[in-house]
Structures are given as structure tokens and as C-alpha cells.
Amino acid sequence: MDDLKINKRLIMTPGPVSVDPRVSQAMSNSILGQFDYEFVEIMNETMELIRQSFLTTNQWSFPIDGTSRSGLEAVISSIVKPGDEVLVPIIGRFGYLFTELVTRAGGIVHNIHKPMGEVFAQEEIIAALDKYQPSVLAIVHGETSTGRLQPIDKIGQACKERGIFSVVDAVATYQGAVIPVDKWQLDAVVGGAQKCLSIPSGITPITFNERFSEEINKRKRVELGIRSGETTEQDHFIRSNYLDLTQLQDYWSPKRLNHHTEATTAIYGLNVGLKLALSEGVEARAQRHEYHHRGLKAALEALGLDIFGDSDNEMKMVICVNIPEGIDDAAFRDGLLRNYGIEIAGSFGDLSGKIWRIGLMGYAVNKQNILTFLSVFSLYLSQQGVTGIDPTKAMDTLINYYDNH
Amino acid sequence: MDDLKINKRLIMTPGPVSVDPRVSQAMSNSILGQFDYEFVEIMNETMELIRQSFLTTNQWSFPIDGTSRSGLEAVISSIVKPGDEVLVPIIGRFGYLFTELVTRAGGIVHNIHKPMGEVFAQEEIIAALDKYQPSVLAIVHGETSTGRLQPIDKIGQACKERGIFSVVDAVATYQGAVIPVDKWQLDAVVGGAQKCLSIPSGITPITFNERFSEEINKRKRVELGIRSGETTEQDHFIRSNYLDLTQLQDYWSPKRLNHHTEATTAIYGLNVGLKLALSEGVEARAQRHEYHHRGLKAALEALGLDIFGDSDNEMKMVICVNIPEGIDDAAFRDGLLRNYGIEIAGSFGDLSGKIWRIGLMGYAVNKQNILTFLSVFSLYLSQQGVTGIDPTKAMDTLINYYDNH
Numbered sequence: 001m002d003d004l005k006i007n008k009r010l011i012m013t014p015g016p017v018s019v020d021p022r023v024s025q026a027m028s029n030s031i032l033g034q035f036d037y038e039f040v041e042i043m044n045e046t047m048e049l050i051r052q053s054f055l056t057t058n059q060w061s062f063p064i065d066g067t068s069r070s071g072l073e074a075v076i077s078s079i080v081k082p083g084d085e086v087l088v089p090i091i092g093r094f095g096y097l098f099t100e101l102v103t104r105a106g107g108i109v110h111n112i113h114k115p116m117g118e119v120f121a122q123e124e125i126i127a128a129l130d131k132y133q134p135s136v137l138a139i140v141h142g143e144t145s146t147g148r149l150q151p152i153d154k155i156g157q158a159c160k161e162r163g164i165f166s167v168v169d170a171v172a173t174y175q176g177a178v179i180p181v182d183k184w185q186l187d188a189v190v191g192g193a194q195k196c197l198s199i200p201s202g203i204t205p206i207t208f209n210e211r212f213s214e215e216i217n218k219r220k221r222v223e224l225g226i227r228s229g230e231t232t233e234q235d236h237f238i239r240s241n242y243l244d245l246t247q248l249q250d251y252w253s254p255k256r257l258n259h260h261t262e263a264t265t266a267i268y269g270l271n272v273g274l275k276l277a278l279s280e281g282v283e284a285r286a287q288r289h290e291y292h293h294r295g296l297k298a299a300l301e302a303l304g305l306d307i308f309g310d311s312d313n314e315m316k317m318v319i320c321v322n323i324p325e326g327i328d329d330a331a332f333r334d335g336l337l338r339n340y341g342i343e344i345a346g347s348f349g350d351l352s353g354k355i356w357r358i359g360l361m362g363y364a365v366n367k368q369n370i371l372t373f374l375s376v377f378s379l380y381l382s383q384q385g386v387t388g389i390d391p392t393k394a395m396d397t398l399i400n401y402y403d404n405h
Numbered sequence: 406m407d408d409l410k411i412n413k414r415l416i417m418t419p420g421p422v423s424v425d426p427r428v429s430q431a432m433s434n435s436i437l438g439q440f441d442y443e444f445v446e447i448m449n450e451t452m453e454l455i456r457q458s459f460l461t462t463n464q465w466s467f468p469i470d471g472t473s474r475s476g477l478e479a480v481i482s483s484i485v486k487p488g489d490e491v492l493v494p495i496i497g498r499f500g501y502l503f504t505e506l507v508t509r510a511g512g513i514v515h516n517i518h519k520p521m522g523e524v525f526a527q528e529e530i531i532a533a534l535d536k537y538q539p540s541v542l543a544i545v546h547g548e549t550s551t552g553r554l555q556p557i558d559k560i561g562q563a564c565k566e567r568g569i570f571s572v573v574d575a576v577a578t579y580q581g582a583v584i585p586v587d588k589w590q591l592d593a594v595v596g597g598a599q600k601c602l603s604i605p606s607g608i609t610p611i612t613f614n615e616r617f618s619e620e621i622n623k624r625k626r627v628e629l630g631i632r633s634g635e636t637t638e639q640d641h642f643i644r645s646n647y648l649d650l651t652q653l654q655d656y657w658s659p660k661r662l663n664h665h666t667e668a669t670t671a672i673y674g675l676n677v678g679l680k681l682a683l684s685e686g687v688e689a690r691a692q693r694h695e696y697h698h699r700g701l702k703a704a705l706e707a708l709g710l711d712i713f714g715d716s717d718n719e720m721k722m723v724i725c726v727n728i729p730e731g732i733d734d735a736a737f738r739d740g741l742l743r744n745y746g747i748e749i750a751g752s753f754g755d756l757s758g759k760i761w762r763i764g765l766m767g768y769a770v771n772k773q774n775i776l777t778f779l780s781v782f783s784l785y786l787s788q789q790g791v792t793g794i795d796p797t798k799a800m801d802t803l804i805n806y807y808d809n810h
Contacts, residue, residue: 004431019436025433029409065606070475070647073646073647090576095629097646100628104626104644194436200670224501241478261421262606265429265432266671268411332441338442405768
């Protein structure tokens with residue numbers, strides 16, 4: 001058994017991405033008990049930071065102790081009862097994940113589809129709400145599998161007017177785009193850790209409003225062993241205990257009702273990661289992502305690569321390019337990683353082997369990293385025999401962009 | 406928003422407890438992608454370390470990305486189908502948690518009870534297996550709410566002979582007692598992080614055998630979005646996706662089928678935490694817990710406190726004492742924490758306000774800490790007006806114990 005040795009990487013994927021050393025330092029602080037008064041203060045402060053990050057006043061803004069998927073499942077399994085109908089628009093893999101989570105919760109899914117690389121006009125989604133009259137809409141904001149940003153600014157209000165609950169997967173866009181939860185009238189939104197927030201995977205900030213809270217609390221069941229007074233049996237109690245948002249509300253409120261043992265160091269990391277993001281500013285951080293995205297995309301086009309997907313609706317935290325003819329996806333990425341320590345991502349399903357996803361997420365998105373990435377990537381493509389590309393022109397484009405913007 | 410500042414503590418609770426700085430250092434290493442070849446090596450090594458920690462050859466030995474409760478729920482919700490009957494012996498709070506998890510999974514629970522502070526003779530449990538003929542036995546090994554160690558060495562074989570699956574909550578005993586999973590023929594065992602292993606809460610090592618694997622795979626459902634070929638619908642598919650052990654098997658096997666985004670730094674911590682535990686030795690580590698338990702218990706008796714519970718079946722990683730007459734539980738513990746940075750625990754339910762639980766778990770269990778704890782605790786008790794106690798005699802007892810053992 002050797003000591004743990006972690007080699008250096010330049011991670012240019014849609015996550016997990018590199019973490020600010022200030023977050024790592026925070027996470028190496030010593031442990032506090034979960035009901036230690038100083039830890040409770042940190043928990044309260046962290047809730048307030050989550051509120052600010054989502055631009056919301058929602059009381060219910062707290063983390064789930066698990067990866068992003070656990071946050072999505074917590075929201076879906078708490079709001080979807082067996083037999084409930086749910087509309088899930090599909091523009092890529094993560095719409096299928098929502099479909100899966102709803103199905104496992106016993107819900108009935110209505111999917112609408114767009115070809116990979118496209119998004120829905122919001123009017124199309126609203127028309128589907130009227131057609132299917134679901135109780136819940138579950139929608140992906142940033143579909144990283146295709147690199148598309150689904151517009152959702154009108155969706156929350158349309159749902160509210162129809163008595164439908166809106167649930168948004170903002171895992172990939174959180175802290176890389178502005179998501180004004182209250183302004184957009186979204187009922188429940190799930191953020192992500194290991195993407196634009198740039199803290200380690202394993203904890204997931206979520207927020208939901210009072211309307212959503214009232215609905216899930218119709219299913220509330222206080223667990224055996226900590227009940228006091230009458231039992232609270234419900235026909236359709238939430239099937240998970242770990243991901244039961246109503247129990248987590250009791251834990252993340254002045255009641256501090258015992259549930260799980262909070263993941264101490266993950267909270268430290270979330271706390272400091274959010275402070276760093278908020279001190280940069282939600283709007284400024286989104287602009288930073290957009291700024292570097294524009295430069296690198298122009299450079300990749302100058303290199304001679306084809307950019308994948310509808311350019312009017314692209315996520316600013318990932319660039320999807322078609323893999324050049326004659327290049328083996330897995331072998332190229334493996335070579336890039338083993339020789340240079342640089343990681344880019346492939347995609348899923350029908351897009352597997354066809355596109356690369358180059359991530360621009362959070363902490364590591366800066367001029368030095370992107371210039372370095374472009375140098376290595378373009379020369380390695382050339383060295384691997386891709387013809388018709390021009391690394392010098394690409395670098396010219398990027399340097400000019402940075403010099404003039 | 407202030408910087409995160411974490412003050413020093415001497416945590417003497419049944420968790421979360423202090424972490425070895427070598428674990429914290431490991432966790433502050435930089436991020437690797439979840440399918441990075443070097444990270445895959447770390448994942449594989451971590452599985453092997455988990456096997457060794459459980460004294461098992463089970464292939465299926467991997468962590469769940471969540472707190473201990475997520476590990477318990479993963480096992481229960483994967484093995485218990487709606488309508489399945491499950492025997493859950495109750496000797497304290499955590500038996501109720503199993504009961505809750507089984508109920509939420511749709512199972513039918515048969516409880517047998519012992520008064521708080523006692524344990525079952527294994528023959529009593531085996532008789533209940535014959536009486537109720539359940540498909541699963543879910544049993545707590547170390548019941549921290551009462552400080553009792555439930556003997557289980559004959560339980561696994563008895564279950565196997567009857568075609569019953571044995572599921573063990575070893576969260577509190579893992580790496581503080583020897584749990585020879587294969588020798589005891591246990592089907593699924595859940596360990597803990599933030600207790601005797603002494604790594605931060607948020608990741609949970611589990612192990613299960615082939616017999617258990619075959620049973621849960623009757624319920625397997627490959628999720629939408631990553632299926633290839635035929636669908637795999639089952640009548641009774643597992644209701645959770647995040648905690649679906651069959652999907653986690655695909656992730657934690659050479660298939661590396663995409664599921665959650667592994668909690669990178671938690672894996673670093675688990676890897677190094679296990680290396681430290683195994684280099685001490687599972688047996689030696691258990692003996693260290695027993696050694697300090699014996700000394701501190703004798704000293705607390707010499708102080709004049711009553712030890713709670715059946716002394717033949719005590720956990721060696723916690724000492725339960727009756728709270729002296731006239732002392733307010735919460736106020737005393739709060740004073741100990743705020744004045745000295747020392748944390749001890751109360752208990753739950755009927756034992757709340759009646760006993761203190763003094764934890765002796767993992768990294769911080771050493772002579773210096775225990776001598777310091779006893780000094781502060783016994784003098785503070787005296788200063789708070791408890792009569793009939795003798796701090797000097799207590800300290801004499803402990804120093805003599807350490808000098809002579």
C-alpha cells in the first residue's frame with residue numbers, strides 16, 4: 001500500500017473540476033460536533049450563502065449530503081407521489097436522468113423531445129404543460145451532454161399559473177450562470193458542487209419555496225425513534241428517509257431534529273466555496289465564464305474545428321466540438337491525459353465518439369489555463385495527424401481576443 | 406461574511422470525532438477526474454482496503470457517497486421489496502432507524518425488544534427468526550444510544566441456514582472492534598466514517614457477498630440514458646437510483662458505468678484513513694479501544710459515577726454513565742463545551758437527560774486526551790456542585806492504570 005500521490009492535472013471537462021486551494025484549506029480544518037454551537041452557526045451562515053447564490057429569500061436553502069444526483073433525487077422523490085404525472089422535456093442525457101428518477105418514485109412521465117444540440121422554445125414547453133396537465137415539470141437548465149442552455153425564465157410563472165410545481169436541474173449552470181430563482185418563480189432548484197462552484201463533489205445545495213414545502217409536507221412522516229407525541233402516518237409518505245426533504249427541513253431549522261451526521265468538512269468547503277463565489281459576484285462570475293467561452297470558441301473555430309449544436313443556446317461553461325475525422329475519441333483523450341495531464345470529456349449515447357466537451361467551469365477558468373490548454377490541444381491534434389487545422393491561427397485568435405477584450 | 410474559523414475541540418462523543426491530520430492532508434490534494442486512470446487506481450485500491458477492513462474477500466466492498474444512514478438505506482432499500490418481512494431486534498434508537506428504513510421500503514417489520522441497556526442472547530434472535538420466518542434480519546452491532554454491543558457471531562450462519570439475509574449496522578463499531586464478515590457469514594455490513602475510522606462524515610464503506618448480490622440483482626434496472634440494448638424493467642425495481650446497489654456495482658466494477666460523480670476528496674480521505682487503520686491493525690486497533698475504555702471506566706467509577714447498562718455487553722468505544730442527581734444535562738454539556746472545548750453526548754428518547762455518552766473513538770483515543778478529559782470533566786462536575794465525587798481518586802486510578810497496564 002503506497003502513500004496517496006495525486007498528480008497535477010489541467011481539468012477541462014464539465015466536472016469534476018479543480019478546486020480553489022482556499023476551499024481545500026478550509027476543508028482541512030478540524031472537526032466540530034454536528035450540534036456544537038459553533039458548527040450550528042456555520043450551518044446557518046451556509047444556508048444564508050446558499051440563498052444569496054440562488055438570488056432567493058427561500059428559507060429552505062440547504063445542502064444535501066451526497067452528489068448532485070442525490071439532490072435531484074431528494075427533490076423528485078419528495079414531490080412526486082406514485083401516480084403523479086410529470087412533464088420532462090428531453091434535450092440530452094440528463095433529461096433521461098429526471099425521467100428515471102420520476103419513474104422510480106412511481107410517477108408517470110410525459111417526455112417531449114428535441115434533437116441533440118437543440119433546445120425548446122419556452123412556448124413549446126408551456127403548450128406541453130397545457131396538453132399533459134402534469135403536477136410537476138422537471139427540467140434541465142444546462143444540459144451538459146450536448147452543451148445546451150435551455151431558456152427557463154418564463155417557465156416558473158407558467159407553472160405557477162397552472163398549479164404545477166417547477167423543478168430545475170441547475171447542477172451544471174449553478175455559479176457559472178445567473179439563476180434568479182425568485183424572479184423566475186421557480187419552485188425547487190438543484191445546484192452543483194464540482195462544476196462552476198468548484199468544490200469537491202459530495203454535497204449539493206438546493207433551494208425550494210413555501211409553496212413546494214407545503215406540498216411535500218402533506219407526505220411528512222417523522223421517523224421512528226425520534227417521534228414525540230402522535231405518529232404521523234401518511235398514505236403516501238416519502239419512500240426515502242435519507243433524502244426526505246421534510247426531515248431535512250427539521251434538521252436544517254431551529255428544531256435541529258437529529259437526522260444524518262452532517263458532513264462536517266464538506267460544509268466547510270461549501271461555506272468557503274460560496275464565500276469565494278459571492279465575493280466575485282454571481283453576475284461577474286457568469287460574465288467570466290462567458291468571456292473565456294467566447295475567446296476559446298473563436299480560437300477553436302480558427303483552429304478549424306466544427307462547433308457542435310445550436311449556437312444561440314449554448315452553455316457558457318462548456319464548448320462542444322465535433323471530433324475530427326480519423327481521430328479515435330477514447331485514444332486521443334487518453335493520450336492527452338497521460339502525456340500532458342489534460343482532461344477533456346467525450347459524451348453519452350448517440351453523441352459518444354462524435355463530440356468532445358471542453359469544460360470551462362469555475363476556479364480554473366482563467367487566461368493562463370486556457371492559453372495553455374489551447375497550445376497543447378491544438379498541437380497534439382496536429383501531431384496525431386489531423387489535417388486542415390491551423391494551431392498558429394488558433395493561438396493568434398486567442399491572444400488577440402485576450403489583448404482586445 | 407467572516408472567514409471560516411474553527412476552534413479547537415476535544416471531542417469525546419460517539420461521533421463525529423477528530424480526524425487524523427494525515428487524513429485531512431490527503432483530502433486537500435487536488436481533484437482528479439472520476440474516470441482518470443489514476444483515480445480509477447485509487448478507487449480499486451480503496452475497494453481492496455475496505456475488504457481488508459471487513460476481513461472479507463467480498464468483491465462488493467465499496468463506499469456509498471453519503472453519511473452512514475445512506476449506507477444503511479442503500480442496503481435496506483436494495484434488499485427489501487414491498488411486502489417482504491424483516492426481523493429487527495430493538496435494543497435502542499438505531500434499531501428504530503432500521504425499522505423506519507424497512508417501513509419506507511415497503512417491508513413489514515417484526516420487532517423484538519429488550520430494555521434499554523441490555524442486549525439479546527443470540528438464541529433469542531434465532532428463535533425469533535424461526536417464529537417470524539422473515540426474508541431479512543436487520544441488526545445493529547453497536548447500539549450507541551445505549552452503549553451496548555449486540556453479539557452477532559452466530560447470527561450470520563443461522564440466517565444462512567434459514568435462507569434469510571443478514572444485514573448489520575456496524576457504523577459505530579467499524580475499526581473499533583473486529584468484525585470478521587466472512588467468518589461470521591454476514592451477508593451485508595455497513596461501516597461508518599466519522600466514528601472509529603475517524604475520517605469526516607459523508608462517505609460510508611459497505612460490503613456484501615455474492616448471495617446478497619444475486620438477490621438484489623433480481624431487481625436490477627439499468628437507468629434510462631445509459632441503457633444499451635433491451636430495457637430491464639422489473640416489477641419491483643429498486644425505488645432509489647442514488648442508493649441502488651446494483652447500479653453502484655456497475656460503477657464500482659470494471660464496467661465503470663456512469664452513475665454519480667464520485668466524491669473525489671472523500672475517497673482520498675477514506676483511502677488514507679483505511680491505510681492508517683490497517684497499518685495499526687484491525688485487532689490492535691480494537692485492543693486500543695478496549696484498553697482505554699477499561700482505564701477510563703475504572704476512573705469514572707472511582708470518581709463516584711454509576712456506569713449505565715449491562716457490563717457484560719458494552720461497546721468499547723463509548724462509556725455510558727448516569728447523569729448525577731441535580732445536574733441539568735444540556736446546561737452541563739454546554740458549559741463543558743463553551744468553557745473547555747470538550748464535547749460529550751447525551752442520549753435519545755427515554756434515556757435523554759438520564760445518561761451521558763462518553764465516546765472513545767478512533768484517532769483521538771490516547772492517554773493524553775483521556776487524562777486531560779478526566780481532569781476537566783471531574784473538576785467541572787465538582788465545581789458545578791455534584792457531591793460525593795472524588796476527582797483525585799479518579800485521577801489516581803487512571804494514572805495507576807496507565808502506569809501498570
